[in-house]
Amino acid sequence: MSFGGRLSIVVGLFVIAAGFALWAVFGFLLVGPPTVDFTSAQPTGAPVDLTVQTVGSIGNGYGDHPTWVSYLVKDPQGQWIHSTIWKLPAHTRINLTVEQFDSGSPLRNQQWGLVQGTVGGVATYNGKTISAYNSNTGNGVGHTFAIPTLGINIPLIGVSPNANNVCSQAPCSAPSSAENIIKASFMTPGPGTYPWQCFVPCGLGFLYGNGGPMSTVGYMGGFLDVVS
Amino acid sequence: MTVDSTDTAAAGGTPTEPLTGPANQEPRHIWRMVAIWAVLSVILDPVFYFVVGPHVPPGAMTSAAVENQFDFNVLFLIALPVVLAVWVYLAYSIIMWRSSRKGVPEPTGGAQARTHLGVQVGWIVTSTVIVIGLFVFGTVELITNAGSGGGEGPNPIWTPTSASILPVQVIAQQWKFTYRYPTFGGFESQQLVIPNDTTIAFHVTSLDVIHDFWAYQLSIKADANPQLDNVAYTTTRQTGSVTVRCDELCGLWHGAMFNYGRVVSKSAFYVWAKSTEHATAANTKDLPPFAWTYVPDANGADGGYYPDNVDPYSNAEVYGAVPGKPTPPG
Numbered sequence: 001m002s003f004g005g006r007l008s009i010v011v012g013l014f015v016i017a018a019g020f021a022l023w024a025v026f027g028f029l030l031v032g033p034p035t036v037d038f039t040s041a042q043p044t045g046a047p048v049d050l051t052v053q054t055v056g057s058i059g060n061g062y063g064d065h066p067t068w069v070s071y072l073v074k075d076p077q078g079q080w081i082h083s084t085i086w087k088l089p090a091h092t093r094i095n096l097t098v099e100q101f102d103s104g105s106p107l108r109n110q111q112w113g114l115v116q117g118t119v120g121g122v123a124t125y126n127g128k129t130i131s132a133y134n135s136n137t138g139n140g141v142g143h144t145f146a147i148p149t150l151g152i153n154i155p156l157i158g159v160s161p162n163a164n165n166v167c168s169q170a171p172c173s174a175p176s177s178a179e180n181i182i183k184a185s186f187m188t189p190g191p192g193t194y195p196w197q198c199f200v201p202c203g204l205g206f207l208y209g210n211g212g213p214m215s216t217v218g219y220m221g222g223f224l225d226v227v228s
Numbered sequence: 229m230t231v232d233s234t235d236t237a238a239a240g241g242t243p244t245e246p247l248t249g250p251a252n253q254e255p256r257h258i259w260r261m262v263a264i265w266a267v268l269s270v271i272l273d274p275v276f277y278f279v280v281g282p283h284v285p286p287g288a289m290t291s292a293a294v295e296n297q298f299d300f301n302v303l304f305l306i307a308l309p310v311v312l313a314v315w316v317y318l319a320y321s322i323i324m325w326r327s328s329r330k331g332v333p334e335p336t337g338g339a340q341a342r343t344h345l346g347v348q349v350g351w352i353v354t355s356t357v358i359v360i361g362l363f364v365f366g367t368v369e370l371i372t373n374a375g376s377g378g379g380e381g382p383n384p385i386w387t388p389t390s391a392s393i394l395p396v397q398v399i400a401q402q403w404k405f406t407y408r409y410p411t412f413g414g415f416e417s418q419q420l421v422i423p424n425d426t427t428i429a430f431h432v433t434s435l436d437v438i439h440d441f442w443a444y445q446l447s448i449k450a451d452a453n454p455q456l457d458n459v460a461y462t463t464t465r466q467t468g469s470v471t472v473r474c475d476e477l478c479g480l481w482h483g484a485m486f487n488y489g490r491v492v493s494k495s496a497f498y499v500w501a502k503s504t505e506h507a508t509a510a511n512t513k514d515l516p517p518f519a520w521t522y523v524p525d526a527n528g529a530d531g532g533y534y535p536d537n538v539d540p541y542s543n544a545e546v547y548g549a550v551p552g553k554p555t556p557p558g
Contacts, residue, residue, distance in 0.1 A: 110514045
Protein backbone atom coordinates (compact mmCIF):
# COMPACT_ATOMS: atom_id res chain seq x y z
CA MET A 1 0.00 0.00 0.00
CA SER A 2 1.23 3.42 -0.83
CA PHE A 3 2.27 5.92 1.79
CA GLY A 4 -0.75 8.05 0.94
CA GLY A 5 -3.09 5.12 1.40
CA ARG A 6 -1.63 4.22 4.76
CA LEU A 7 -1.76 7.83 5.85
CA SER A 8 -5.42 8.04 4.83
CA ILE A 9 -6.25 4.97 6.93
CA VAL A 10 -4.44 6.35 9.96
CA VAL A 11 -6.08 9.77 9.64
CA GLY A 12 -9.47 8.18 9.06
CA LEU A 13 -9.21 5.99 12.14
CA PHE A 14 -8.06 8.97 14.17
CA VAL A 15 -11.04 11.03 13.02
CA ILE A 16 -13.42 8.20 13.91
CA ALA A 17 -11.85 7.78 17.36
CA ALA A 18 -11.89 11.51 18.00
CA GLY A 19 -15.50 11.74 16.87
CA PHE A 20 -16.48 8.92 19.20
CA ALA A 21 -14.69 10.59 22.09
CA LEU A 22 -16.40 13.92 21.40
CA TRP A 23 -19.78 12.20 21.14
CA ALA A 24 -19.14 10.38 24.43
CA VAL A 25 -18.24 13.61 26.20
CA PHE A 26 -20.77 16.02 24.75
CA GLY A 27 -23.56 13.63 23.80
CA PHE A 28 -23.56 11.47 26.88
CA LEU A 29 -21.41 12.52 29.81
CA LEU A 30 -22.32 16.21 29.77
CA VAL A 31 -26.02 15.68 29.13
CA GLY A 32 -28.13 15.71 32.25
CA PRO A 33 -31.27 17.04 33.79
CA PRO A 34 -31.58 20.76 34.43
CA THR A 35 -30.73 22.24 37.81
CA VAL A 36 -33.79 23.56 39.62
CA ASP A 37 -32.83 26.64 41.61
CA PHE A 38 -34.40 27.14 45.04
CA THR A 39 -32.00 29.82 46.17
CA SER A 40 -33.31 32.91 44.39
CA ALA A 41 -36.97 32.73 45.39
CA GLN A 42 -36.31 32.64 49.13
CA PRO A 43 -35.10 35.38 51.48
CA THR A 44 -31.69 34.57 52.89
CA GLY A 45 -31.93 32.17 55.80
CA ALA A 46 -35.61 31.47 55.31
CA PRO A 47 -36.65 27.82 55.17
CA VAL A 48 -37.02 26.38 51.70
CA ASP A 49 -40.08 24.37 50.78
CA LEU A 50 -39.09 21.48 48.54
CA THR A 51 -41.89 19.39 47.07
CA VAL A 52 -41.26 16.27 45.05
CA GLN A 53 -43.34 13.35 43.85
CA THR A 54 -42.47 9.77 43.07
CA VAL A 55 -44.18 8.03 40.21
CA GLY A 56 -44.14 4.39 39.17
CA SER A 57 -43.52 5.30 35.56
CA ILE A 58 -42.55 8.67 34.23
CA GLY A 59 -44.63 8.41 31.06
CA ASN A 60 -44.13 9.68 27.56
CA GLY A 61 -43.70 13.34 28.27
CA TYR A 62 -40.34 13.15 30.00
CA GLY A 63 -37.67 11.64 27.84
CA ASP A 64 -36.45 8.32 26.58
CA HIS A 65 -37.57 5.98 29.33
CA PRO A 66 -41.33 6.28 29.80
CA THR A 67 -41.58 3.07 31.86
CA TRP A 68 -38.95 4.03 34.39
CA VAL A 69 -39.78 4.95 37.93
CA SER A 70 -38.80 8.51 38.74
CA TYR A 71 -38.91 11.60 40.89
CA LEU A 72 -40.39 14.92 39.79
CA VAL A 73 -39.73 18.19 41.57
CA LYS A 74 -41.99 21.23 41.82
CA ASP A 75 -39.99 24.32 40.91
CA PRO A 76 -40.50 27.67 42.70
CA GLN A 77 -43.05 28.61 40.02
CA GLY A 78 -45.12 25.53 40.83
CA GLN A 79 -44.31 23.53 37.71
CA TRP A 80 -43.42 19.86 37.89
CA ILE A 81 -39.93 19.40 36.50
CA HIS A 82 -38.25 16.12 35.64
CA SER A 83 -35.00 16.77 37.45
CA THR A 84 -33.11 15.44 40.45
CA ILE A 85 -30.52 18.21 40.65
CA TRP A 86 -31.60 20.89 43.07
CA LYS A 87 -29.74 24.04 44.03
CA LEU A 88 -30.30 24.81 47.70
CA PRO A 89 -28.92 27.42 50.10
CA ALA A 90 -26.35 26.31 52.67
CA HIS A 91 -27.12 26.07 56.38
CA THR A 92 -30.83 26.32 55.72
CA ARG A 93 -33.81 24.32 56.86
CA ILE A 94 -35.38 22.40 54.01
CA ASN A 95 -39.01 21.45 54.48
CA LEU A 96 -39.39 18.43 52.27
CA THR A 97 -42.78 17.20 51.11
CA VAL A 98 -42.93 13.97 49.16
CA GLU A 99 -46.08 13.08 47.28
CA GLN A 100 -45.63 9.35 47.04
CA PHE A 101 -47.70 7.85 44.24
CA ASP A 102 -45.86 4.55 43.89
CA SER A 103 -46.61 1.27 45.55
CA GLY A 104 -44.19 -0.38 47.97
CA SER A 105 -42.58 -3.58 49.08
CA PRO A 106 -40.41 -4.84 51.93
CA LEU A 107 -37.01 -3.27 52.01
CA ARG A 108 -33.94 -5.26 51.09
CA ASN A 109 -32.41 -3.80 54.22
CA GLN A 110 -34.92 -2.75 56.84
CA GLN A 111 -32.31 -0.31 58.16
CA TRP A 112 -33.67 2.09 55.56
CA GLY A 113 -37.04 1.98 57.27
CA LEU A 114 -35.47 4.14 59.96
CA VAL A 115 -35.94 7.91 59.73
CA GLN A 116 -32.47 9.38 60.17
CA GLY A 117 -30.80 12.74 59.93
CA THR A 118 -34.00 14.81 59.88
CA VAL A 119 -34.95 17.54 62.31
CA GLY A 120 -36.01 15.67 65.43
CA GLY A 121 -35.23 12.36 63.80
CA VAL A 122 -38.81 12.08 62.62
CA ALA A 123 -41.02 12.39 59.56
CA THR A 124 -44.75 12.50 59.14
CA TYR A 125 -46.70 9.96 57.13
CA ASN A 126 -50.12 11.33 56.18
CA GLY A 127 -49.91 13.57 59.23
CA LYS A 128 -48.74 10.88 61.64
CA THR A 129 -45.30 11.25 63.15
CA ILE A 130 -43.00 8.28 62.60
CA SER A 131 -39.37 7.55 63.44
CA ALA A 132 -39.28 4.13 61.81
CA TYR A 133 -41.51 2.13 59.50
CA ASN A 134 -41.61 -1.63 59.31
CA SER A 135 -41.55 -2.24 55.59
CA ASN A 136 -42.69 -5.79 56.18
CA THR A 137 -46.12 -4.55 57.09
CA GLY A 138 -48.85 -2.63 55.34
CA ASN A 139 -47.97 -1.47 51.88
CA GLY A 140 -44.23 -1.61 52.42
CA VAL A 141 -41.84 1.12 51.38
CA GLY A 142 -41.92 2.40 47.83
CA HIS A 143 -38.73 4.40 47.88
CA THR A 144 -36.43 6.18 50.26
CA PHE A 145 -35.11 9.69 50.02
CA ALA A 146 -31.57 9.33 51.28
CA ILE A 147 -28.49 11.54 51.30
CA PRO A 148 -25.92 8.98 52.44
CA THR A 149 -23.03 11.36 52.96
CA LEU A 150 -25.18 13.41 55.33
CA GLY A 151 -26.71 10.41 57.09
CA ILE A 152 -30.22 11.39 56.01
CA ASN A 153 -32.80 8.74 55.22
CA ILE A 154 -36.57 9.02 54.92
CA PRO A 155 -38.67 5.96 54.03
CA LEU A 156 -41.48 6.72 51.63
CA ILE A 157 -44.35 4.41 52.44
CA GLY A 158 -46.02 2.96 49.37
CA VAL A 159 -49.62 3.31 48.35
CA SER A 160 -51.73 0.19 48.23
CA PRO A 161 -51.07 -1.81 45.06
CA ASN A 162 -54.71 -2.86 45.24
CA ALA A 163 -56.04 0.67 45.02
CA ASN A 164 -58.04 1.21 41.87
CA ASN A 165 -56.62 4.67 41.30
CA VAL A 166 -52.86 4.06 41.39
CA CYS A 167 -51.28 6.66 39.15
CA SER A 168 -50.07 5.11 35.93
CA GLN A 169 -47.74 7.83 34.74
CA ALA A 170 -46.50 11.29 35.62
CA PRO A 171 -47.42 13.87 36.54
CA CYS A 172 -49.71 12.46 39.20
CA SER A 173 -52.09 14.34 41.42
CA ALA A 174 -54.45 13.61 44.25
CA PRO A 175 -57.23 12.89 44.86
CA SER A 176 -57.63 11.32 41.44
CA SER A 177 -54.61 9.14 42.23
CA ALA A 178 -53.82 7.36 45.48
CA GLU A 179 -51.00 9.06 47.33
CA ASN A 180 -49.17 9.20 50.61
CA ILE A 181 -47.79 12.46 51.91
CA ILE A 182 -44.46 12.18 53.72
CA LYS A 183 -42.98 15.29 55.25
CA ALA A 184 -39.67 15.88 56.97
CA SER A 185 -37.20 18.69 57.48
CA PHE A 186 -33.46 18.66 57.34
CA MET A 187 -30.66 21.19 57.46
CA THR A 188 -28.35 21.71 54.53
CA PRO A 189 -24.66 21.65 55.37
CA GLY A 190 -22.02 23.99 53.98
CA PRO A 191 -21.56 24.53 50.27
CA GLY A 192 -20.88 21.43 48.26
CA THR A 193 -22.39 18.80 46.05
CA TYR A 194 -24.17 16.01 47.87
CA PRO A 195 -25.51 13.00 45.99
CA TRP A 196 -28.85 11.60 47.03
CA GLN A 197 -30.42 8.31 46.10
CA CYS A 198 -33.16 5.77 46.71
CA PHE A 199 -32.33 2.66 48.71
CA VAL A 200 -35.20 0.59 47.35
CA PRO A 201 -33.87 -1.34 44.37
CA CYS A 202 -36.72 -0.19 42.17
CA GLY A 203 -35.10 -0.56 38.77
CA LEU A 204 -37.63 -2.98 37.38
CA GLY A 205 -36.02 -5.53 35.11
CA PHE A 206 -32.43 -4.75 36.06
CA LEU A 207 -30.04 -6.95 38.01
CA TYR A 208 -30.79 -6.67 41.71
CA GLY A 209 -33.06 -3.77 40.78
CA ASN A 210 -30.23 -1.27 40.96
CA GLY A 211 -29.76 -0.54 37.27
CA GLY A 212 -31.75 1.65 34.90
CA PRO A 213 -33.50 4.42 36.83
CA MET A 214 -31.49 3.61 39.97
CA SER A 215 -28.28 4.25 38.08
CA THR A 216 -29.33 7.24 36.00
CA VAL A 217 -29.23 10.78 37.33
CA GLY A 218 -32.63 12.34 36.76
CA TYR A 219 -34.69 9.37 37.89
CA MET A 220 -34.02 7.85 41.33
CA GLY A 221 -30.95 9.78 42.31
CA GLY A 222 -29.37 13.16 41.87
CA PHE A 223 -27.46 15.94 43.55
CA LEU A 224 -28.07 18.63 46.08
CA ASP A 225 -26.07 21.56 44.80
CA VAL A 226 -25.68 23.45 48.07
CA VAL A 227 -24.40 27.01 47.65
CA SER A 228 -23.61 29.79 50.07
CA MET B 229 41.53 10.89 29.16
CA THR B 230 43.22 7.52 28.99
CA VAL B 231 41.51 4.15 29.13
CA ASP B 232 42.75 0.61 29.39
CA SER B 233 41.39 -2.17 27.26
CA THR B 234 39.06 -3.54 29.95
CA ASP B 235 37.38 -0.22 30.61
CA THR B 236 37.17 0.52 26.94
CA ALA B 237 35.20 -2.68 26.42
CA ALA B 238 32.96 -1.92 29.38
CA ALA B 239 32.31 1.52 27.99
CA GLY B 240 31.33 0.11 24.64
CA GLY B 241 34.69 0.58 22.97
CA THR B 242 36.69 -2.10 21.31
CA PRO B 243 39.71 -3.60 23.06
CA THR B 244 41.67 -3.55 19.84
CA GLU B 245 41.55 0.23 19.65
CA PRO B 246 44.84 1.93 20.36
CA LEU B 247 44.88 3.38 23.83
CA THR B 248 46.21 6.69 24.82
CA GLY B 249 48.27 7.20 27.90
CA PRO B 250 49.36 4.76 30.57
CA ALA B 251 46.75 2.20 31.66
CA ASN B 252 47.24 2.79 35.36
CA GLN B 253 45.79 6.31 35.08
CA GLU B 254 42.35 5.05 34.13
CA PRO B 255 40.00 5.07 37.14
CA ARG B 256 38.20 1.89 38.20
CA HIS B 257 34.78 3.05 37.15
CA ILE B 258 32.83 0.11 38.51
CA TRP B 259 34.34 0.48 41.96
CA ARG B 260 33.72 4.18 41.90
CA MET B 261 30.07 3.56 41.18
CA VAL B 262 29.85 0.87 43.85
CA ALA B 263 31.42 3.21 46.36
CA ILE B 264 29.05 6.05 45.55
CA TRP B 265 26.07 3.69 45.65
CA ALA B 266 27.14 2.17 48.97
CA VAL B 267 27.68 5.52 50.64
CA LEU B 268 24.31 6.85 49.45
CA SER B 269 22.51 3.67 50.49
CA VAL B 270 24.09 3.60 53.94
CA ILE B 271 23.09 7.22 54.47
CA LEU B 272 19.64 7.31 52.88
CA ASP B 273 18.21 4.02 54.10
CA PRO B 274 18.43 4.92 57.81
CA VAL B 275 17.33 8.48 57.05
CA PHE B 276 14.21 7.15 55.35
CA TYR B 277 13.47 4.56 58.02
CA PHE B 278 13.79 6.88 60.99
CA VAL B 279 12.60 10.16 59.49
CA VAL B 280 9.99 9.22 56.87
CA GLY B 281 9.09 5.74 58.07
CA PRO B 282 6.89 6.72 61.03
CA HIS B 283 4.76 8.83 58.68
CA VAL B 284 4.27 6.20 56.01
CA PRO B 285 0.60 5.20 55.51
CA PRO B 286 -1.53 3.72 56.90
CA GLY B 287 -0.22 5.01 60.23
CA ALA B 288 -0.33 3.29 63.58
CA MET B 289 -3.98 3.21 64.59
CA THR B 290 -4.20 -0.59 64.67
CA SER B 291 -1.96 -3.62 64.84
CA ALA B 292 -2.57 -4.24 61.15
CA ALA B 293 -1.67 -0.64 60.34
CA VAL B 294 1.55 -0.85 62.35
CA GLU B 295 2.57 -4.08 60.69
CA ASN B 296 1.66 -2.86 57.23
CA GLN B 297 3.59 0.35 57.82
CA PHE B 298 6.57 -1.78 58.85
CA ASP B 299 6.11 -3.89 55.70
CA PHE B 300 6.05 -0.80 53.51
CA ASN B 301 9.18 0.51 55.19
CA VAL B 302 11.01 -2.77 54.67
CA LEU B 303 9.99 -2.77 51.02
CA PHE B 304 11.28 0.77 50.70
CA LEU B 305 14.56 -0.07 52.44
CA ILE B 306 15.12 -2.81 49.88
CA ALA B 307 13.89 -0.83 46.92
CA LEU B 308 15.87 2.31 47.70
CA PRO B 309 19.33 0.76 47.06
CA VAL B 310 18.04 -0.74 43.82
CA VAL B 311 16.78 2.65 42.70
CA LEU B 312 20.04 4.25 43.79
CA ALA B 313 22.03 1.71 41.80
CA VAL B 314 20.15 2.65 38.66
CA TRP B 315 20.40 6.37 39.32
CA VAL B 316 24.11 6.23 40.23
CA TYR B 317 24.92 4.27 37.09
CA LEU B 318 22.84 6.67 35.01
CA ALA B 319 24.36 9.78 36.51
CA TYR B 320 27.90 8.40 36.38
CA SER B 321 27.46 7.44 32.74
CA ILE B 322 26.10 10.83 31.80
CA ILE B 323 28.96 12.58 33.55
CA MET B 324 31.88 10.33 32.61
CA TRP B 325 30.93 9.00 29.23
CA ARG B 326 28.94 11.75 27.62
CA SER B 327 29.86 12.12 23.97
CA SER B 328 30.95 15.72 24.32
CA ARG B 329 33.62 14.79 26.85
CA LYS B 330 37.09 14.75 25.42
CA GLY B 331 38.83 11.40 25.10
CA VAL B 332 35.76 9.23 25.44
CA PRO B 333 35.96 6.44 22.88
CA GLU B 334 33.12 5.77 20.47
CA PRO B 335 30.75 3.07 21.73
CA THR B 336 31.08 -0.14 19.82
CA GLY B 337 29.87 -3.69 20.25
CA GLY B 338 31.76 -6.90 19.87
CA ALA B 339 32.16 -10.14 21.70
CA GLN B 340 33.06 -8.64 25.05
CA ALA B 341 30.07 -6.32 24.97
CA ARG B 342 27.72 -9.24 24.44
CA THR B 343 28.22 -11.08 27.67
CA HIS B 344 29.81 -10.82 31.06
CA LEU B 345 29.41 -13.86 33.31
CA GLY B 346 29.99 -11.98 36.51
CA VAL B 347 27.36 -9.36 35.72
CA GLN B 348 24.85 -11.99 34.66
CA VAL B 349 25.33 -14.14 37.74
CA GLY B 350 25.26 -11.12 39.99
CA TRP B 351 22.07 -9.82 38.41
CA ILE B 352 20.26 -13.16 38.59
CA VAL B 353 21.41 -14.00 42.10
CA THR B 354 20.60 -10.54 43.44
CA SER B 355 17.16 -10.44 41.81
CA THR B 356 16.36 -13.96 43.00
CA VAL B 357 17.43 -13.27 46.55
CA ILE B 358 15.35 -10.09 46.67
CA VAL B 359 12.22 -11.65 45.17
CA ILE B 360 12.38 -14.89 47.18
CA GLY B 361 13.23 -12.93 50.30
CA LEU B 362 10.22 -10.65 49.84
CA PHE B 363 8.00 -13.65 49.20
CA VAL B 364 9.10 -15.29 52.44
CA PHE B 365 8.90 -12.01 54.35
CA GLY B 366 5.39 -11.25 53.07
CA THR B 367 4.15 -14.74 53.85
CA VAL B 368 5.57 -14.65 57.36
CA GLU B 369 3.97 -11.25 57.92
CA LEU B 370 0.59 -12.56 56.78
CA ILE B 371 0.79 -15.60 59.04
CA THR B 372 2.16 -13.93 62.16
CA ASN B 373 -0.12 -10.88 61.92
CA ALA B 374 -3.46 -12.63 61.53
CA GLY B 375 -3.81 -11.80 57.88
CA SER B 376 -2.45 -8.26 58.22
CA GLY B 377 -5.93 -6.79 57.96
CA GLY B 378 -6.84 -8.46 54.70
CA GLY B 379 -10.04 -10.39 54.10
CA GLU B 380 -9.39 -14.07 54.75
CA GLY B 381 -12.68 -15.48 53.57
CA PRO B 382 -15.28 -17.25 55.72
CA ASN B 383 -12.81 -19.67 57.34
CA PRO B 384 -9.73 -17.68 58.35
CA ILE B 385 -6.60 -19.73 58.93
CA TRP B 386 -4.67 -16.84 60.47
CA THR B 387 -6.51 -15.77 63.58
CA PRO B 388 -5.55 -13.46 66.44
CA THR B 389 -4.69 -14.81 69.83
CA SER B 390 -6.89 -12.42 71.80
CA ALA B 391 -9.21 -14.05 74.27
CA SER B 392 -12.09 -11.73 73.43
CA ILE B 393 -12.84 -10.47 69.95
CA LEU B 394 -15.54 -7.94 69.13
CA PRO B 395 -17.41 -8.94 65.97
CA VAL B 396 -18.63 -6.13 63.73
CA GLN B 397 -20.59 -6.98 60.63
CA VAL B 398 -20.07 -4.76 57.61
CA ILE B 399 -23.03 -4.83 55.22
CA ALA B 400 -22.38 -3.32 51.82
CA GLN B 401 -25.20 -2.29 49.54
CA GLN B 402 -25.50 0.04 46.62
CA TRP B 403 -24.35 2.57 47.78
CA LYS B 404 -23.65 2.62 51.48
CA PHE B 405 -21.98 0.59 54.21
CA THR B 406 -23.99 -0.20 57.30
CA TYR B 407 -22.77 -1.99 60.42
CA ARG B 408 -24.37 -4.56 62.70
CA TYR B 409 -23.20 -5.31 66.22
CA PRO B 410 -24.28 -8.86 67.08
CA THR B 411 -23.08 -8.66 70.67
CA PHE B 412 -25.33 -5.66 71.30
CA GLY B 413 -28.64 -7.09 70.24
CA GLY B 414 -27.79 -7.02 66.54
CA PHE B 415 -28.59 -3.36 66.03
CA GLU B 416 -27.60 -1.83 62.71
CA SER B 417 -26.02 1.58 62.27
CA GLN B 418 -24.81 3.89 59.54
CA GLN B 419 -21.86 4.72 61.79
CA LEU B 420 -18.76 2.64 62.37
CA VAL B 421 -17.69 3.04 65.98
CA ILE B 422 -15.21 0.63 67.59
CA PRO B 423 -13.38 0.56 70.92
CA ASN B 424 -9.67 1.12 71.45
CA ASP B 425 -7.36 -1.63 72.73
CA THR B 426 -9.68 -4.26 71.35
CA THR B 427 -9.35 -6.98 68.75
CA ILE B 428 -12.03 -6.57 66.12
CA ALA B 429 -13.28 -9.19 63.69
CA PHE B 430 -14.86 -7.49 60.70
CA HIS B 431 -17.34 -9.76 58.97
CA VAL B 432 -17.83 -8.22 55.54
CA THR B 433 -20.70 -9.14 53.26
CA SER B 434 -22.90 -7.58 50.59
CA LEU B 435 -26.58 -7.44 49.77
CA ASP B 436 -26.14 -6.96 46.06
CA VAL B 437 -23.02 -6.62 43.93
CA ILE B 438 -19.36 -6.90 44.91
CA HIS B 439 -18.06 -4.02 46.99
CA ASP B 440 -14.85 -3.63 48.94
CA PHE B 441 -14.61 -2.44 52.53
CA TRP B 442 -11.49 -0.33 52.88
CA ALA B 443 -11.01 1.25 56.29
CA TYR B 444 -7.84 3.11 55.50
CA GLN B 445 -6.50 4.04 58.92
CA LEU B 446 -7.44 0.63 60.32
CA SER B 447 -5.52 -1.01 57.46
CA ILE B 448 -8.49 -3.25 56.85
CA LYS B 449 -9.39 -4.16 53.30
CA ALA B 450 -11.82 -6.92 52.48
CA ASP B 451 -14.06 -7.60 49.51
CA ALA B 452 -17.78 -7.56 50.21
CA ASN B 453 -19.33 -10.41 48.28
CA PRO B 454 -23.01 -11.31 48.36
CA GLN B 455 -23.72 -14.40 50.42
CA LEU B 456 -20.14 -14.64 51.67
CA ASP B 457 -18.73 -13.80 55.09
CA ASN B 458 -15.29 -12.33 54.52
CA VAL B 459 -13.42 -11.99 57.84
CA ALA B 460 -10.60 -9.56 58.58
CA TYR B 461 -8.93 -8.95 61.94
CA THR B 462 -7.15 -6.10 63.61
CA THR B 463 -6.48 -4.75 67.09
CA THR B 464 -7.03 -1.06 67.73
CA ARG B 465 -4.16 0.88 69.32
CA GLN B 466 -5.17 4.53 69.03
CA THR B 467 -8.35 6.55 69.12
CA GLY B 468 -9.17 8.71 66.15
CA SER B 469 -11.11 9.13 62.94
CA VAL B 470 -11.36 6.47 60.26
CA THR B 471 -12.19 6.89 56.59
CA VAL B 472 -14.13 4.06 55.01
CA ARG B 473 -14.38 3.80 51.25
CA CYS B 474 -15.69 1.29 48.77
CA ASP B 475 -12.72 0.13 46.74
CA GLU B 476 -14.55 -1.89 44.11
CA LEU B 477 -16.26 -0.08 41.26
CA CYS B 478 -19.90 -0.79 42.06
CA GLY B 479 -22.09 1.52 40.04
CA LEU B 480 -23.32 5.08 39.74
CA TRP B 481 -22.69 6.26 43.28
CA HIS B 482 -19.53 4.27 43.93
CA GLY B 483 -17.63 7.52 44.35
CA ALA B 484 -20.03 8.61 47.07
CA MET B 485 -19.88 5.30 48.92
CA PHE B 486 -17.81 6.42 51.86
CA ASN B 487 -18.27 7.31 55.47
CA TYR B 488 -16.23 8.18 58.50
CA GLY B 489 -15.84 5.99 61.53
CA ARG B 490 -14.32 6.46 64.96
CA VAL B 491 -12.09 4.55 67.31
CA VAL B 492 -13.06 5.61 70.80
CA SER B 493 -12.22 4.56 74.33
CA LYS B 494 -13.76 1.36 75.62
CA SER B 495 -16.03 3.23 77.97
CA ALA B 496 -17.17 5.66 75.27
CA PHE B 497 -17.83 2.77 72.94
CA TYR B 498 -19.91 0.97 75.52
CA VAL B 499 -21.98 4.08 76.13
CA TRP B 500 -22.49 4.60 72.41
CA ALA B 501 -23.34 0.96 71.75
CA LYS B 502 -25.87 0.72 74.57
CA SER B 503 -27.51 4.02 73.72
CA THR B 504 -27.70 3.16 70.02
CA GLU B 505 -29.04 -0.28 70.85
CA HIS B 506 -31.74 1.36 72.90
CA ALA B 507 -32.49 4.11 70.40
CA THR B 508 -32.83 1.73 67.47
CA ALA B 509 -34.61 -1.05 69.32
CA ALA B 510 -37.85 -0.44 67.45
CA ASN B 511 -36.15 -0.88 64.12
CA THR B 512 -33.87 -3.71 65.25
CA LYS B 513 -36.83 -5.96 65.92
CA ASP B 514 -37.86 -5.44 62.30
CA LEU B 515 -34.44 -6.43 61.00
CA PRO B 516 -33.91 -10.01 59.93
CA PRO B 517 -32.35 -12.25 62.57
CA PHE B 518 -28.64 -11.73 62.71
CA ALA B 519 -26.76 -13.95 60.28
CA TRP B 520 -23.28 -13.87 58.85
CA THR B 521 -24.69 -13.61 55.34
CA TYR B 522 -28.03 -12.70 53.89
CA VAL B 523 -29.81 -13.77 50.76
CA PRO B 524 -31.36 -10.78 49.10
CA ASP B 525 -34.22 -11.33 46.77
CA ALA B 526 -32.79 -11.21 43.28
CA ASN B 527 -35.99 -10.78 41.36
CA GLY B 528 -35.36 -7.26 40.24
CA ALA B 529 -37.38 -4.40 41.46
CA ASP B 530 -39.22 -5.68 44.47
CA GLY B 531 -36.58 -4.80 46.96
CA GLY B 532 -36.90 -8.09 48.75
CA TYR B 533 -36.46 -8.86 52.38
CA TYR B 534 -33.38 -10.61 53.57
CA PRO B 535 -32.86 -13.43 54.39
CA ASP B 536 -35.35 -14.45 51.77
CA ASN B 537 -36.35 -17.64 53.58
CA VAL B 538 -37.97 -15.68 56.37
CA ASP B 539 -39.78 -13.30 54.06
CA PRO B 540 -43.34 -13.32 55.32
CA TYR B 541 -44.61 -10.67 52.94
CA SER B 542 -45.97 -12.18 49.78
CA ASN B 543 -46.19 -8.88 47.95
CA ALA B 544 -42.42 -9.01 47.81
CA GLU B 545 -42.77 -11.38 44.93
CA VAL B 546 -45.25 -9.41 42.87
CA TYR B 547 -42.77 -8.23 40.31
CA GLY B 548 -42.48 -11.53 38.58
CA ALA B 549 -40.75 -14.08 40.80
CA VAL B 550 -43.97 -15.87 41.65
CA PRO B 551 -46.03 -16.88 38.60
CA GLY B 552 -49.68 -16.13 38.67
CA LYS B 553 -49.54 -13.11 40.90
CA PRO B 554 -50.71 -9.85 39.39
CA THR B 555 -48.25 -7.11 38.77
CA PRO B 556 -49.42 -3.92 40.41
CA PRO B 557 -49.37 -0.75 38.43
CA GLY B 558 -46.58 1.64 39.20
